[in-house]
Amino acid sequence: MKQWIYEHRCGLTVAWLAAIILLPFLGIAPLTDPNEPVYGQTAKEMLLAGDWLSPRIYGQFWYDKPPLFYWMEMLSYSLFGISDWSSRLPSAVAAVATALFVYVQGKDLFNQAIAFMATLILLTSVGFMYVGKAAVTDMTLMLTLTVAMISLYQGKYYRAYAFCGLALLAKGPVGYAFPALIMLLYMAATRQWSLLRTMKIPQGLCIAFLVGLPWYVFMYQTHGDIFLQTFLGYHNLIRFIAPEHPGQNSIFFFIPVFIGAMVPWIPALAPAMRRLFKKRDPFNDTVLFCLIWAAFIFVFFSLSHTQLVTYIAPAFPPAAYIIAWYLYRCYLEKRPPLGAIAAAYILAVGLLLCNAIPLNKGAEFFAQPILIGSVLLSTALFLPAFLLYRQLWKQAFASAVVLMVVFSWAAFGFVMPRIAEHTTSYEAAYILHDVYDGRSDLYIEKFLRPGIAYYSNLHGIEWQKDDLPDFAALLTSPDKAYIVMTKTSFLKLNQTVPELRQYGMAADLPAQVILINHP
Template sequence: MKQWFLKNRYGLTVALVAAIILLPFLGAAPLMDPDEPVYGETAREMLLAGDWLSPRIFGQYWYDKPPLFYWLEMLSYSFFGISDISSRLPSVIMALATTLYVYVQGKELFNKPIAFLSALLLVTSAGFMYIGKAAVTDMTLMFTLTVTMISFYRKKYYIAYIFCGLSLLAKGPVGYAFPALIMLIYLAWTRQWTLMKHMKIPQGILLAFAVGLPWYFLMYKVHGEVFLDTFIGYHNITRFAAPEHPGQNSIFFFIPILFAAMMPWTAALFPTLWRLFKKRDPFRDTLQYCLVWAAFIFLFFSFSKTQLVTYIAPMFPPTAYLLGWYGYRCYIERKFSRPLLLTLYLLGLAVLACNAIPLHEEASFFRPAILWGSCLLAAALFLPAVCLWRHYYRAAFIAGIVTMTAFSWAVFGFIIPQFKDHVTSYDTAQILPDVYDGHSMLYIEKFLRPGISYYSGMYGREWDPVKDPDLEALLQTKDKIFLIMSKSTFHKLAKSQHLIDRFGIAAETPTQVILINHP
């Protein structure tokens, strides 16, 4: 038994660190508006309707995403009941699987030390922690796409095509297009076109479609053209070509997102690229593949007109491999890039400087969170820097892992629960049954509606304070009307539309208010 533990100590360490980071505090805070409740509510309604085919929300069919993550949530609900923990559990399982897969396959792609470093760098990066504990689809896509890309490189083609089909069920056409385009770019760059003869492309396409397309055919058979027009036309083509939120997209949008997501290992990004192109390496071909994989995803979404912070998540595993390789080179060569040390200190100071950022009065609740989070994150930068300066390479790595583990516990166990009132609709949903009469018209601000529906079971009608804030019509309606909105929206309307003052306040929480037109 002792020999077994010694032989598998690297893998056991990876599994232990991943479990310590990802498993605790799943239910410490309610699902956060608006994304987590959207997926939780969709899976809840599908399960209650006994419909495993058609995603639905607010009592209506919804064609925004394919069903793989919903199916995983529905299975979780079936086994453990409907709760915040069971909503997030599928993402956690996918995150654990991704971490362990990166380690196991990294031993084949590189060697055991690089695999070990890469897996731990991945699971302790800030962005991976966040997505791995959130009830959103991105971690499911990350896992399926990671298996696809590594299987292609290792010439495990049938596995690659199966998971390509699962990626199609996880996120839509990008799950099929990304592997094909990444492989084409890699083959063109390395001039290995002869590999295409061995990739079993005809059989693979059929296998991937056999896994991924039946759901699409059944959806088309049941819902017809509206499914294709909405899912393919709007949610894939239109959202790539035109911004969902005009004025909020930029070709540089994902640069700070990547730097923040890879914290505290961000400082090594540029030295890694410099080392990769400056010197030849025994792992050069594998490194080129990882670089193409990561860069393609980053550039694709940088040019997309609709941009959300989680879109580049599938580039985290190949980026972790690149960083793990660089850390290994520093260790065995007993030297590192001097700018790396300076960058660590500067990033640590920049993180601490976030405490000086002036906050609007309505956002002042973030101040304690910024203080605690910045101090722990700065420690994850300063401590490795001190160790590197003294040439304690192993201690530098351990210091980063330990401080980021502490960071994860502080953020998910203490910081987020402290301001749950400001990022969830849980409290409003709890008091709504005591205020709402059960039959009058109920309007809910668009941003809050998923959370209210998930926790109260009341769908209401969507109210958009930007596109349709017709307060006069609501006031003139003879029937009683209830209106739920955030207090920030309420205060903005109070400055621009004094009609809001004629509504009565039926109930309120620290951040939301329930209004009534005829008090």
């Protein structure tokens, strides 16, 4: 037994570290508005309706995402009941599976040392921690694309095509398009066009279609053209070429997002890329493949006109491989990565300076999280960089890992629950049960509607800033009406909609208000 444990110590460490980072605190805070409750409410309504085919929300069919993550949530709900914990459990399980796959296959792509380092880098990156503990679809896409891409590179084509099909069920057409385009770019860069003759493309397409297409066929048979027009037309094509939130997209949007997501390891990425193109290395081909894989995802979503911070999550595993390879080479050559060390110092100071940024009124609650996060992350940058400069290689790596475990526990176990009243609609939903009469019209701002529905089972009438309720008409109506909105919207509308000042305040919460036209 002791011999077996010693021989598998790296794999056991990976599994243990994944468990202590990803599994604790899944249910300690309510689902964060608006994205987590969207998926939780959809899976809940599908399960209660006994319908495993058609996603639905607010009692209506909804064609936003394919069903893989919903199925995982529904299975979790069936086994453990409907809760915040069971909503997030599928992402955590997918994250653990991703980490284990990165380690096991990394030994084949590189060697055990690089595989071990890459997996620990992935697990202790801010972005991976966040996506791995959030009830959103992005971790299922990361898992399926990671398996597909590594399998394609390894020549394990049947497994690769099967996971392309699962990626199609996780996120849509990108499940097929991303692996195909990334492999084409890799073949063009390395002039390995002969791979096209060995990739078993006809058989592979059959496997991918067999896994991924039946749901789409059944949905089209059940719902007709509205499914294709909404899912493929709007949620995939239109959202790529036109912003869902005008004014909130930029080609540079993902630069700070990626830097923040890969803290504390990001300082080593640029030197790693420079080394790749300057020196020969036995692993150059594999590192180049990882670079093309990560860069394609980064560029694709940078060009998209609808952008969310989690979109580039599939780039995290290849980036971790690149950084691990570079640090391993520096260790073998006993040459401290001076550029990475300098960048770590600069980034650490920059994070501390974030505390000097003035916060808008209503956002002061972020002050303590920013302070705690910046101190912990700056320490996780500064201390390992200092130890690297002293050429204490193992101590530097271990200190970064340990500090990021501490950061994870502090962020998810301490900070998130304490800011929940500002980031979730949990309290508003439960207070609504006490103040709402159950019969009158209920108008809920779009941002809050998923959370209100998830926690109260009240769907209401959706409104948003460019489609406001007629506040003046509601005042003159003899019927009661209730309005739920964020505190930010309330303060802004108070300045432009004078009728709002005549409404009664049914509930005044830290981040939401509930108004009534006839108190």
